[in-house]
Amino acid sequence: MDERRIATRFAGFDQDGNGYIDREDFYSAAKALLAEFDVTARCDKGQALYAGAEAFWQGMAGIADVDGDQRVTRGEFVTGAVKRLRDNPERFAEIARPFLKAAIAVADPEGPGVGNGAAERVLRVLGVEAELAAEAVGALDSDGDGRVSEDEAVRGFAWYFTVPE
Numbered sequence: 001m002d003e004r005r006i007a008t009r010f011a012g013f014d015q016d017g018n019g020y021i022d023r024e025d026f027y028s029a030a031k032a033l034l035a036e037f038d039v040t041a042r043c044d045k046g047q048a049l050y051a052g053a054e055a056f057w058q059g060m061a062g063i064a065d066v067d068g069d070q071r072v073t074r075g076e077f078v079t080g081a082v083k084r085l086r087d088n089p090e091r092f093a094e095i096a097r098p099f100l101k102a103a104i105a106v107a108d109p110e111g112p113g114v115g116n117g118a119a120e121r122v123l124r125v126l127g128v129e130a131e132l133a134a135e136a137v138g139a140l141d142s143d144g145d146g147r148v149s150e151d152e153a154v155r156g157f158a159w160y161f162t163v164p165e
Contacts, residue, residue, distance in 0.1 A: 006081045009160065010074050012127055013060070021060065021072040026053040026099070029126055036125045037118075039106050049106055052099035059095025085158075093158035100153040113147035 011017075015025040030053040031041070040046050064072045064080030072080070084092040107122050108114040114122070116137045123133035140148045140156040148156075 049102040052102035056099040113149040
């Protein structure tokens with residue numbers, strides 16, 4: 001596992017750029033997705049997205065917050081992610097499932113899954129450049145049905161950490 005590659009993934013989680021990942025980074029991502037898709041935080045889908053963000057944060061903190069200060073530094077992230085990815089990349093990705101499932105529901109209420117255009121919007125909101133977002137969605141839609149399923153999204157999350165740029 002290339003620790004440098006995983007370290008570069010840190011910035012995607014550090015939404016506010018303050019040098020560590022904390023609960024607020026996950027809530028910021030949820031808030032941005034809700035705004036992008038004009039969904040209120042108080043509705044069922046908004047609440048599910050915040051609950052998914054909390055679950056994602058708890059999973060991340062559980063594997064990486066070594067000192068228990070409710071913040072994950074770059075070093076803690078690299079150490080925790082590398083260990084979990086060596087153990088089982090799919091299991092590592094499962095920490096993101098509740099958030100990904102809720103994000104899909106917010107982005108495309110037609111379900112199941114999310115249309116490729118909406119999936120691109122999700123990735124762009126989360127900081128992926130437009131060109132890369134389109135390419136990523138094409139890779140995520142492994143069955144070519146024009147939609148990204150929850151399972152495809154979770155597999156893509158694991159892939160993101162294990163495949164070079």
